[in-house]
Each structure stands twice: as structure tokens, then as C-alpha cells.
Amino acid sequence: MVVAQRKHEYYALEDAQKEQIKKQPSASQKRQAMRAAHKLQIIFSVVMVASLCVAILLGYVSLTETKYRVHALETEIKQLEGQIENYRVQAETFKKxxxxxxxxxxxxxxxxxxxxQMVFLNIDNSTDTGAQETKEEMGKNADERDYSIISGVKDTFHKIYSLLD
Structure with missing residues (x-):
């Protein structure tokens, strides 16, 4: 019986070792697990590199759009400056x-x-006694007439200018 018992123990021990070996992953299973982890790491790295490239491209796209807007604004500024210069020339012609x-x-x-067509008004500043004007008063009256003529000419030009606007 001792032999049978030993044989049974041997087979039981052998079965236990086989089960233990089955529970432990084999070398090929270990390699497959490592390959899966390695593949996952590679996929993650590729996704990260691709996202960085996309982010860089988006940065360049925004820079390019900004440059186009700046260029468009600069051309608009040049056009407006040309219009301003034209208006200045027109204003100068109206000033002459x-x-x-x-x-x-x-x-x-x-x-x-x-x-x-001219009407001249004669305003007599003499007193009731019929006294004649002095030379100083005559000079003042002449200055007043000159001033009224100048103001009349100015008024005429202002009216003409307002009609042109």
C-alpha cells in the first residue's frame, strides 16, 4: 500500500504542478500580453503625436488668417488714404x-x-440847421461805405459757396 500511496501522491503532486503551470502564463502568453501593452503604448504615442501636429497646424492656420485680415485692413487703409487725398484736393479747389x-x-x-443794376443810397446826416459835414465825418462815411461794400461782397461769396454745397 505504501507503493500505491506513493504512486497516488506522485500523481497528485504531478497534477498540482500541472495545474500550477496552467495557472502561470506561458512564455507565449507573456509575450502576447507584452505585445498588447506595447501596441497600446504605440497607439497612444501615435495619437499624442497626431494631436500635437493638428494643434501646430491650427496655430499656423490662425496666424495665416490673421495675416490675411491685416493685409485686407492695410489695403483698405491705403484706399481710404487715397480718398482722403482726393477730398483734400477737391476742398482746395473750392477754397480758390x-x-x-x-x-x-x-x-x-x-x-x-x-x-x-446797382442801387446807391444817400443818407443825409445833416442837422436841421443845414450844417455841412466836416472832412472827418466825410472820411468816416467813406470808410463805412467801403466796409459795407466789403461785407456785401463777402455775403455774396458765402451765398455762392452755400449754393455749391
Whole structure:
């Protein structure tokens, strides 16, 4: 019986070792597990590198869009500066009285007044006693008449200028 018992123990021990060996992953199973982890690590690395590349490309895209907007704004600035210069030239032409005079004659049909169209007012500043004006008073009256003529001419030009606007 001792032999049978030993034989049984031997087989039981052998079965236990086989089960233990089955429980332990084999070398091929270990390699497969390592390959799966390695593959997962490679996939993760590729995804990270691809996402970094996409982020870099998006940065360049935003830079390019900004450059296009800046270029468009610069061309708009140049166009507006050209328009401003044109308006300045036009304003200078309106400031010159000869051009205003020519346009008034050509477009509006205006003309200088003739002597028979002018009305002269004589304001007599003499007192009731019939005293004559002194030379100083005559000089003052002449200055006032000159001033009224100048103001009349200025008013006429202002009216012509307002009609041109």
C-alpha cells in the first residue's frame, strides 16, 4: 500500500504542478500580453503625436488668417488714404475764389452787376440847421461805405459757396 500511496501522491503532486503551470502564463502568453501593452503604448504615442501636429497646424492656420485680415485692413487703409487725398484736393479747389467764380458763371449763369443794376443810397446826416459835414465825418462815411461794400461782397461769396454745397 505504501507503493500505491506513493504512486497516488506522485500523481497528485504531478497534477498540482500541472495545474500550477496552467495557472502561470506561458512564455507565449507573456509575450502576447507584452505585445498588447506595447501596441497600446504605440497607439497612444501615435495619437499624442497626431494631436500635437493638428494643434501646430491650427496655430499656423490662425496666424495665416490673421495675416490675411491685416493685409485686407492695410489695403483698405491705403484706399481710404487715397480718398482722403482726393477730398483734400477737391476742398482746395473750392477754397480758390477764381474756381468758385468760374463755376458760378458757368453753372449758375451768374454775372457781375452793371451800374444800372446797382442801387446807391444817400443818407443825409445833416442837422436841421443845414450844417455841412466836416472832412472827418466825410472820411468816416467813406470808410463805412467801403466796409459795407466789403461785407456785401463777402455775403455774396458765402451765398455762392452755400449754393455749391
Amino acid at each position: 475764389s477764381t474756381i468758385v467764380e468760374e463755376r458760378a458763371i458757368a453753372e449758375l449763369g451768374m454775372q457781375y452787376p452793371t451800374k444800372n
